[in-house]
Amino acid sequence: MMDEKKNVQAVGAPVRKKDAEALTTGKPVYTEDIAPKGCLCVKLMHSPHAHAMIEEIDVSRAQNAPGVACVVTYKDVPDVRFTQAGQTYPEFSPYDRLILDRHLRCVGDPVAIVAAQTERQAMAAMKLIRVKYRILPAILDPEEAIDNETLIHPEENWRALVPSCGADNRRNLIARGEDAEGDVEAELQASDIVIDRVYTTKANQQCMMETFRAFTRMDTYGRLEIVSSTQVPFHVRRIIATALDIPKSRVRVIKPRIGGGFGAKQTAICEQYPAIVTMKTGLPAMIVYTREESMTLSSPRHAMRMHVRLGAMKDGTIRAIDLHTLSNSGAYGEHGPTTVGLSGHKSIPIYTHNMKAFRFAWDVVYTNTMSAGAYRGYGATQGLFAVESAVNELAHALDMDPSMIREMNIVREGERMPAYYGEIAGSCAMDRCLARAKEMIGWDRKYPAHTMPDGHIRAVGMALAMQGSGISGVDTGAVMIRLGDDGIYNMAIGATDMGTGCDTILAQMAAQSLDCPVDNITVHGVDTDTSPYDCGSYASSTTYVTGMAVVKTCEELRGKITRVGAKLLGISPEDALFDGDCVREAEGERSVSLQEIANAHMTAGYEDISACVSSGSPISPPPFMAGCAEIDLDPLTGEVKLVDYVGVVDCGTVINPNLARVQTEGGIMQGIGMTLMECPTMDDRGRTVSNSFLQYKIPTRVDAPSVRVEFEPSYEKTGPFGAKSIGECVINTPAPAIADAVYNASGVRVRDLPITAEKILLGDRE
Amino acid sequence: MMEIRFKLNGRDVTAMAEADDSLYQVLRSLGISSVKCGCETTNCGLCTVHMDGKAVLSCSVPAPRCAGHEIVTLEGLQDEAKRLGACLADEGAEQCGFCAPGLMMNVLALAKENPGASDEEIDAYMAGNLCRCSGYMSQRRAVRRYLAMIAQEVSA
Amino acid sequence: MAVYKNYVLAQSLDEAYALNQKKSSVIVAGNMWLRMCGLRKQTAIDLSALGLDRIEENEDAFVIGAMTSLRDMETHEGLNACFGGVFADALKPIVGTQFRRGATIGGSVYSRFGFSDVSALLLALDAKVVLYQRGEVSLAAYQKEAWDRDILTHVVIPKGRRAAVQSVRLSATDIPVLVCAASVGPDGARIVLGARPARAMVVADGISPEADASVCEAIAQAASFGTNRRASEAYRRRVAPVLMMRALMACSETQKDGEEECK
Incomplete structure (x- = not known):
């Protein structure tokens, strides 16, 4: 572990997570574990219909049932629309929800809230609620949404806070737009070959092991306290205050340990329900989503249909990419206008090098399906499946090795990326990632395929990926560090560790900046009353954005330590140096220890030694990645086994190699799941049938026994210690890489995920 | 409600349960927080x-079926939890930690049943423990580390 | 979730049988699938105190108590030695070790789930079930019956056949898309298809163990398959002969290996 000497490398060391012992000894640190005894149990009654109006609702019998504290219907909630999306205000997501609405827009939409002393009582009471529904025609197919005569949000108080995103509730549109540079039609015309294909992805579930949950209570001061498993505590404060129509000063949000998020908890899925119960009853209340609720009324990936036209010359140079994305946001608009952007802006720029023109256009629509949300990758995953697959298809059409096509066309360090808001690739080791990934998988020996003695076919496939590091010009994080007794540092952050280890990573950066052991930096969970503001952990922002705030805070803190030390030494601060242990004379022998400084500043006559600095970035430097898959395909059954997957990542400087590796391995595994087995499915009445881990299969450890990861760091000058992000980029390569390996093995090109044995065996060979 | 007596982490306990409660529900009601659903x-x-x-x-264990039986949770194996937990932590494998107690209870069972387990045997034995954070590789490395540690102790 | 008001740990099969004559009663075996099926009952009857969790071997057969766990069968040396390790092979893909330690053979066989790997294998091995009232009944017949109120106490697996199982799954521990169990005995080979997705059934019996592709193809053409969300009828029909061929081939291999242990 950490060496106790000063000047040790905290950054770059495989430090254990600070909460590791608590987590691995089963301590009560999660939301449900710390809920007060006697919390009311909150349960939701869900709509059985995809589109309906509540004509009558009678809750009188339920209200009088044993143990019931309250039953809430649409008649009891404020008529103030809000969005559940955890985004910086003013949100791009439209304000299109009420806590409960008469108008039910998808199966599962809450009809009533029941709070009782026990779960059994709540469920029994729910059966006593009588509802008369008027069933409306439902739109289940996103292709039929725009200008359908059925309107999903006809309400007068529907509101888009950012109208420029093209939202129009009279047309079932949440966003529509276009970004382009150059004359894409002319460049496609001038191309020797145009790959023109449509790819689709489904509404995959994040499947964090801890489902959505929160409890609420009134505190000593009559304020609403929300303890929630959330990635966005500060956004939850705003969202819930808006939904309840109460001042924000009356809401406090606390984030304890979280059992995974992956973006799911970047949306306030469940907090409003116990909140309104506590507001009405004054009693503590808790909601814990069942897995079924988490699979049917949550915040999955936006299902997208992507039409790619990719123009290239015979020699393999890519001249133009034209992408149109149709995104299904479901019944509500959470993250709809923003996720779609990444499908083009984080896929097309990879092929900047020879590109003459690009166009990226999008439509995001309402349908009567489960509302989508944020899931790791956030649109980039979908877009990269399409664009990377098209590049692989181009390679086959030209009879070229897909790695060569990429070597010719990928963006190089220092190049401007027109399709990435004109940002410069300031740090980029994608070429090295690609070369190393090829080496690791044995590409040149194995490409494209060979037959094994048992008749199975082994084949390889590859893909590249990029993401961002925070939302440029928007995301911000502040860090506060206070010096305490004997020289300890209390660090407060608003960024939300959801298992990823950001508490530890940020402490490593602080330790590096303050020349002290990581153990000397204390961290704790987030509390909107006491933590400095942070937009939250999403958009791959924490390491890059909040990390930079750590660096800046430490800089300021060092100045204060030096000033107090100098005062104690009776010299001018300009003549003093702080080395982590002592402030000493620059020219001389005398010094005063950090311990003495810390203890002195807690007596009269000294300035407070604490600092709180926020940081944001005008740019969002992309991490890059190359992934290669080796599969074993049984040609007689179509079954695919993943033999090996290698990922090589450029996330800038690696702050903690263990945690970065696990992020990558975990992200790749989720990508593998999305590619080969995870299949969100609805019936013809809009009911989600993939509503459990029995029906929605995520990878087990026997499904993909080998995932290997390496890093090819670049140095990002604008990031803390040269770091960029890693959390999301790593989910993006498996789908296109495996799809191409499948093609190489079988001749069948699957363009709609997941790639099942059936699609391969019964598919057309190309 | 019925009264169920059993041994929990070495101590005799009496729990009140409904006929159709599961052992999981009973354990949570007794304040055992390591078990998760x-x-x-x-x-x-x-x-x-x-x-x-x-x-x-x-x-899946009907609560009444526990009567007279011996139940052990991670709370009752804290020394082993710390040793195995350190192996997980050294790989960063615990991540969000929500699946860790269940995983660890099964690893401890594996260590008893097949302490020399190969990678493939580890994976097969642990297949019923899902994890969405880690991608499993780090968990396998940690289990390997733990089994090696035990083997060393036995031979020493 | 299954809901019931009373829980009775039966002290005898008589008591269990008597209680089970009421429609409002249900027998709790492993409680793996039962708890998911949303039943509402008055009384749950637990057979776990009746010593039905043992695997006994006699001259001609293995007699397996209904409350024996799938894990015990998977790891039972005698059973696996006699049948060339087919139980270990066939049970391993079922969810996980903890699940298989809970799930019981009686629960699996009584429920007659279409997706049952176990039923397919037992059918291939010509297993019998022992019912408390009716006594011994062939599994092939039992598979076709409706759920009744008798109590399944044992499963009897006669010695003398070699079996192998092949399956296709969407993921490694999922329920199967299609499962094929083949066995070879003195009277020739037998083929069982399960997860069609309907209940497992014998689709060929007494055929030559060296049946070729065209024979398997013909059997698959004659069998009935359906579509569910895991696969289409067309896919199942297409892969069925492949699994049959492979299972038959595997049988002949285990036959060579395992001739000795079972005598």
């Missing part, structure tokens, strides 16, 4: 505890 379909392994020395899914 991740699904309702016996797929996730988060609720794994030892019943008479064997790893079982506490969500």
